[in-house]
């Protein structure tokens with residue numbers, strides 16, 4: 201949704217497609233506040249070129265007059281010339297140093313303000329923008345593109361200037377020495393320019409696609425290495441697929457980089473051929489004209505190298521400039537984003553004149569998008585499709601080989617035996633707390649939840665581990681039974697859920713499934729749905745199939761009907777193919793939970809743990825969904841952790857936790873009969889009877 205900065209463009213919501221002159225005019229505007237610095241760079245570069253050309257001219261005087269003049273060698277003249285050459289060389293060094301300093305300082309200033317303005321724009325963007333844009337994309341523009349812009353200002357642009365001026369000065373000096381030889385020296389230049397501009401164009405295109413691939417890669421990392429995503433991956437045993445998807449993207453980037461390198465090298469190779477051939481053209485012309493003193497020839501040869509050097513620079517840089525232009529365009533696109541207030545205005549304007557603007561604007565946007573990277577998009581879509589198909593087929597094959605009805609094979613009887621669990625002590629900032637645990641057990645960082653208890657209450661005196669979240673917990677869960685886990689906030693319910701699902705391992709005691717100790721996630725046997733489940737960027741169907749890549753459309757519908765989300769999905773444009781946005785942001789909290797529940801049902805695990813997984817639903821829908829999940833469980837063991845008691849009577853057993861210990865466990869009816877029991881008190885408090 202970019203907008204233009206100019207007043208003319210203000211009238212329409214979208215700017216016209218950016219063109220090279222437009223981009224460079226805008227780049228020039230960036231330097232307006234730095235005019236004195238730019239002027240200084242210009243003067244320094246001109247001085248550099250002039251001093252550089254002066255040295256070879258001196259060599260002509262050295263040969264023709266000081267060494268081989270009519271009266272023999274002239275020593276005082278030689279000494280004077282040597283002093284002059286030394287002064288010119290020192291001046292070249294000093295001027296170069298000064299120019300580098302001024303350019304670097306200006307680059308930092310320009311880039312700093314660009315970066316800050318971009319950040320400011322982004323901060324004021326409407327929420328929709330963040331829901332539909334990947335985090336990695338934003339990061340890549342904010343740091344990757346601005347770094348390229350900085351390099352351009354510091355090195356590329358002064359390089360172009362030095363190249364052009366050096367070329368002109370050396371050219372003028374060569375023409376002054378001998379016009380026919382000067383002509384011979386530049387006769388091949390147009391061919392070299394033509395080749396370099398062609399490969400420059402290719403380089404610009406490649407740079408755009410590479411930048412996009414880099415953004416994709418960092419998006420994958422940012423999205424898939426978040427806590428929720430890592431839990432999801434482990435619970436469904438998809439780590440290998442995640443690795444493969446990352447490797448495919450990383451391979452694509454590597455291939456693009458190789459191609460960029462080749463395109464850049466082509467320019468250098470052309471320049472090399474040019475440099476080798478041109479001196480011989482000059483010698484040939486010198487031989488033909490026969491008007492050359494040795495001193496002039498020597499000066500000419502040195503000047504030639506001074507001509508080629510900037511020429512080479514220009515050839516190389518013209519290719520680089522194309523990729524720099526791409527970086528500037530991507531930065532400007534973000535600077536042109538419409539912050540919230542302007543967005544609203546534009547929407548209102550559109551609402552007033554819908555027919556007149558909308559289709560036109562949309563068409564223009566589509567054209568722009570298409571013009572930007574049609575091939576890349578197509579290729580990406582093809583690759584993604586192939587990857588997904590492959591993963592789906594592999595998973596289906598594995599499933600077939602395993603057993604069609606997993607939970608029949610694995611009954612899902614669980615036992616928690618003398619379990620204690622302590623979270624590691626939080627160290628001062630800069631400490632290593634949690635690092636090992638995170639690596640080993642998919643570690644978790646919690647927000648404010650339960651923060652009070654973390655700092656004091658409940659700490660086990662004398663333990664090395666710090667906060668004891670669970671102590672002496674013993675629970676028996678027969679296969680196929682339904683268990684409700686309740687307890688006050690911070691009593692250890694979620695910790696217990698994580699232990700049951702194998703996401704964490706007890707500090708003491710053991711968790712056992714069908715006689716085997718649970719030592720880690722067991723995809724297909726244990727599945728957990730957390731309170732804030734993770735949906736990744738992609739379609740609803742892709743999110744659901746994460747649990748079972750071979751699931752048919754009918755199976756998707758079946759599980760979504762159970763969790764009462766099917767109708768909502770069908771109401772979306774595209775139905776099951778509708779995108780869910782960044783981390784499912786286009787869904788409400790309750791809808792996200794219902795999609796995640798459907799996904800968990802698709803996993804068809806022997807044990808399903810719902811950790812407050814219906815907390816965002818209204819009580820009626822919650823009861824309906826939980827009842828439906830229990831009704832269709834087909835022998836599956838189901839553990840429901842909740843604060844709310846809308847579905848009490850459907851459970852075989854209730855486990856009430858208090859301060860990390862099991863306060864009560866038994867049939868719901870029995871526990872309700874204990875008037876002073878924790879469970880009965882909690883039920884009364886919730887139904888209002890306590891009053």
Ligand SMILES: Nc1ncnc2c1ncn2[C@@H]1O[C@H](COP(=O)(O)OP(=O)(O)OP(=O)(O)O)[C@@H](O)[C@H]1O
Pocket residue numbers: 623624644645646649650651652653654658667668669687688689690691692693694695696843
């Ligand atoms: N990652 C962690 N690091 C340190 N302490 C933690 C961590 N996670 C939870 N705790 C602490 O462990 C205890 C049990 O937390 P847990 O999340 O299991 O409680 P809960 O019963 O699920 O709470 P709630 O109902 O509020 O979700 C709390 O005191 C909490 O502060």
